[in-house]
Amino acid sequence: xxxxxxxxxxxxxxxxxxxxxxxxxxxxxxxxxxxxxxxxxxxxxxxxxxxxxxxxxxxxxxxxxxxxxxxxxxxxxxxxxxxxxxxxxxxxxxxxxxxxxxxxxxxxxxxxxxxxxxxxxxxxxxxxxxxxxxxxxxxxxxxxxxxxxxxxxxxxxxxxxxxxxxxxxxxxxxxxxxxxxxxxxxxxxxxxxxxxxxxxxxxxxxxxxxxxxxxxxxxxxxxxxxxxxxxxxxxxxxxxxxxxxxxxxxxxxxxxxxx
Amino acid sequence: xxxxxxxxxxxxxxxxxxxxxxxxxxxxxxxxxxxxxxxxxxxxxxxxxxxxxxxxxxxxxxxxxxxxxxxxxxxxxxxxxxxxxxxxxxxxxxxxxxxxxxxxxxxxxxxxxxxxxxxxxxxxxxxxxxxxxxxxxxxxxxxxxxxxxxxxxxxxxxxxxxxxxxxxxxxxxxxxxxxxxxxxxxxxxxxxxxxxxxxxxxxxxxxxxxxxxxxxxxxxxxxxxxxxxxxxxxxxxxxxxxxxxxxxxxxxxxxxxxxxxxxxxxxxxxxxxxxxxxxxxxxxxxxxxxxxxxxxxxxxxxxxxxxxxxxxxxxxxxxxxxxxxxxxxxxxxxxxxxxxxxxxxxxxxxxxxxxxxxxxxxxxxxxxxxxxxxxxxxxxxxxxxxxxxxxxxxxxxxxxxxxxxxxxxxxxxxxxxxxxxxxxxxxxxxxxxxxxxxxxxxxxxxxxxxxxxxxxxxxxxxxxxxxxxxxxxxxx
Numbered sequence: 119x120x121x122x123x124x125x126x127x128x129x130x131x132x133x134x135x136x137x138x139x140x141x142x143x144x145x146x147x148x149x150x151x152x153x154x155x156x157x158x159x160x161x162x163x164x165x166x167x168x169x170x171x172x173x174x175x176x177x178x179x180x181x182x183x184x185x186x187x188x189x190x191x192x193x194x195x196x197x198x199x200x201x202x203x204x205x206x207x208x209x210x211x212x213x214x215x216x217x218x219x220x221x222x223x224x225x226x227x228x229x230x231x232x233x234x235x236x237x238x239x240x241x242x243x244x245x246x247x248x249x250x251x252x253x254x255x256x257x258x259x260x261x262x263x264x265x266x267x268x269x270x271x272x273x274x275x276x277x278x279x280x281x282x283x284x285x286x287x288x289x290x291x292x293x294x295x296x297x298x299x300x301x302x303x304x305x306x307x308x309x310x311x312x313x314x315x316x317x318x319x320x321x322x323x324x325x326x327x328x329x330x331x332x333x334x335x336x337x338x339x340x341x342x343x344x345x346x347x348x349x350x351x352x353x354x355x356x357x358x359x360x361x362x363x364x365x366x367x368x369x370x371x372x373x374x375x376x377x
Numbered sequence: 378x379x380x381x382x383x384x385x386x387x388x389x390x391x392x393x394x395x396x397x398x399x400x401x402x403x404x405x406x407x408x409x410x411x412x413x414x415x416x417x418x419x420x421x422x423x424x425x426x427x428x429x430x431x432x433x434x435x436x437x438x439x440x441x442x443x444x445x446x447x448x449x450x451x452x453x454x455x456x457x458x459x460x461x462x463x464x465x466x467x468x469x470x471x472x473x474x475x476x477x478x479x480x481x482x483x484x485x486x487x488x489x490x491x492x493x494x495x496x497x498x499x500x501x502x503x504x505x506x507x508x509x510x511x512x513x514x515x516x517x518x519x520x521x522x523x524x525x526x527x528x529x530x531x532x533x534x535x536x537x538x539x540x541x542x543x544x545x546x547x548x549x550x551x552x553x554x555x556x557x558x559x560x561x562x563x564x565x566x567x568x569x570x571x572x573x574x575x576x577x578x579x580x581x582x583x584x585x586x587x588x589x590x591x592x593x594x595x596x597x598x599x600x601x602x603x604x605x606x607x608x609x610x611x612x613x614x615x616x617x618x619x620x621x622x623x624x625x626x627x628x629x630x631x632x633x634x635x636x637x638x639x640x641x642x643x644x645x646x647x648x649x650x651x652x653x654x655x656x657x658x659x660x661x662x663x664x665x666x667x668x669x670x671x672x673x674x675x676x677x678x679x680x681x682x683x684x685x686x687x688x689x690x691x692x693x694x695x696x697x698x699x700x701x702x703x704x705x706x707x708x709x710x711x712x713x714x715x716x717x718x719x720x721x722x723x724x725x726x727x728x729x730x731x732x733x734x735x736x737x738x739x740x741x742x743x744x745x746x747x748x749x750x751x752x753x754x755x756x757x758x759x760x761x762x763x764x765x766x767x768x769x770x771x772x773x774x775x776x777x778x779x780x781x782x783x784x785x786x787x788x789x790x791x792x793x794x795x796x797x798x799x800x801x802x803x804x805x806x807x808x809x810x811x812x813x814x815x816x817x818x819x820x821x822x823x824x825x826x827x828x829x830x831x832x833x834x835x836x837x838x839x840x841x842x843x844x845x846x847x848x849x850x851x852x853x
Contacts, residue, residue: 160745160746182825182826183751183779183825183826183851183853184821184825184826184827184851184852184853185853186853187853188749188751188853189746189747189748189749189853190746192746192749193746202658202659203659204661204662204704212754213751213752213753213754213850214686214751214752215695215749215750215751215752215850216686216687216688216695216697217688217695217697217750218747218748218749218750218752219686220688221747221749222746222747222749226685226686226687226688227685227703227704227705228685228704229685229686230683230684230685230702231683231684231685231686231699232674232678232682232683233678233682233683234678234682236754236755253677253678256677257674257677257678260670260673260674260677261670261674264662264666264667264669264670265662265666266660266661266662266666267662268659275751275853276751276777278776278777301659325825325853326825327785327821327827327852329785329787329821346785346786346787347787347819348748348787348819348827348852350748351748351827351852351853370746371746372745372746372747372748372749373745373746373747373748374747374748
């Protein structure tokens with residue numbers, strides 16, 4: 119009798135996914151096999167992140183302009199699509215440069231691009247921005263609920279932090295609840311860490327544009343001038359998630375040579 | 378046992394078909410006035426062959442048709458007799474060759490059964506006049522002189538069938554209609570009605586192993602207007618819930634003007650989809666799921682805002698195209714066939730990519746990251762102070778964008794295009810329309826951000842007050 123009651127309680131807890139919160143005897147939810155991560159395809163990054171971005175979690179890439187966060191995002195989409203999986207990008211402010219995406223070797227046929235409002239920066243009205251962000255998060259929810267995508271990313275990098283902070287915190291919990299247990303990695307690209315998911319990664323990016331200088335002589339007077347060109351973008355990534363131990367920071371350089 | 382009907386000139390073929398279908402489901406339309414039908418098993422219902430022939434003729438007469446009827450053991454014999462004799466002809470099975478022997482050779486050219494014309498002239502020159510005389514010739518001698526076709530004609534002269542009867546399948550309409558007792562207004566009640574219509578339609582498609590290629594929804598309104606919507610589906614599908622959701626999402630975007638009092642749902646059928654999953658790779662979501670997602674996203678974000686990006690072969694900065702999101706399964710059965718074409722396409726794509734990228738591209742698909750531009754679809758006006766022809770300070774009058782002193786600058790790179798097009802005189806850099814003529818600069822500001830700026834040269838020439846400097850994107 120007692121055994122039946124215990125079995126019923128355990129079953130109810132398992133249905134509500136509460137069993138692991140009450141006991142440490144069960145196997146951990148976090149998977150450690152290679153299939154549980156989506157690699158970035160760059161050895162240094164995957165090494166420090168111990169496999170890549172975890173599936174079934176909400177992760178974040180945060181940073182300021184020119185910090186390399188979009189490079190990192192496109193690199194992830196590229197690796198996933200080249201692996202035969204499909205991806206989705208909710209582009210809140212319609213910032214994706216298709217030529218850059220193609221240059222990052224993304225299989226464009228496997229990328230679902232959901233374009234938000236291009237005029238967001240032109241409209242200073244806060245209610246308009248709120249509406250655009252709300253719509254983008256609804257689109258993100260729809261894609262996550264549909265399932266079957268390896269990476270579903272939302273680009274909130276150009277949304278003001280004040281607008282993002284005004285969103286209810288339950289938004290991110292709800293997203294976490296949707297992706298939990300699935301093979302989808304949900305990724306937020308933000309100016310500042312926002313969701314701080316316990317199981318996901320929060321990656322901070324800081325970047326520096328690399329320039330090269332050359333001396334050229336021009337004009338009839340053979341005047342010597344210093345000309346520059348962009349040769350790359352050096353990005354340092356650092357994981358700030360509380361529960362994910364990583365082996366320090368790592369730097370990688372996105373190339374723009376022969377420019 | 379087979380029968381043949383041959384109607385008088387000017388007969389409506391559909392009426393003739395309906396007469397034949399009353400007697401047998403297996404009929405073959407041999408011409409505009411001629412039909413053959415399989416009469417096997419009818420003897421128990423009507424009696425002997427002659428009674429069946431009389432019944433056929435009487436039924437046709439009731440419909441206002443005058444027909445000849447011939448019944449024989451083979452289709453060919455029945456067709457030859459119905460061409461030759463008026464009224465009713467009945468030949469006992471097994472005696473076709475004897476019965477046909479007296480018929481003239483010219484009959485062979487009457488039924489258009491093959492693409493080749495019979496060699497009647499040659500046969501006449503041989504002194505042959507009847508089918509029996511031709512049938513009596515040795516087959517090997519006929520083959521030696523007339524080839525394999527000659528043997529075929531000889532078998533026809535004996536009344537032998539070259540192929541079995543190919544039954545005509547009646548055209549099926551995949552359509553459901555519902556007349557409403559009370560007009561309905563709004564999508565919620567419509568959802569229930571559509572569900573009721575889609576269920577039998579889906580079952581019908583399932584029975585015939587068909588999928589819907591196009592879904593038509595016709596709403597007859599109380600204003601006597603007809604609101605019609607057609608949805609082209611990306612893959613054949615027949616799931617009732619998916620079809621209902623797609624129809625509803627489309628009607629949400631394009632609602633009818635008035636209440637509805639009759640609803641018709643029809644589909645254009647296409648062969649069903651066969652999917653072979655792989656044990657080694659993750660399966661893609663089914664097309665039904667992707668279609669529903671695409672429809673929901675389109676309703677939320679607007680038409681043309683969701684899909685797959687596509688490169689366009691143009692030098693215009695930032696140009697792209699959108700296409701419906703329809704990823705190909707890498708394990709598709711036919712995936713291996715066009716491999717060579719795919720390789721060629723990929724090489725072409727790589728070269729196109731290299732030519733269009735704002736940065737140089739490693740075309741070998743290497744994993745090393747490349748510098749990415751975040752492009753402002755609508756360029757942001759900026760104020761730039763220049764010294765010695767180079768930008769030294771930038772002001773961006775938009776919240777969230779930092780201006781400042783230029784630490785490093787590279788440029789200018791001059792590009793122009795589309796100046797030959799109609800109406801390209803006045804460039805519109807904000808909308809990306811018209812021609813362009815610009816100097817591009819990459820500038821790193823003291824704050825650390827690197828922007829792509831451009832100066833619109835022709836705007837400067839046309840108006841001193843026009844915004845000539847714009848921020849095109851940020852390197853990120």
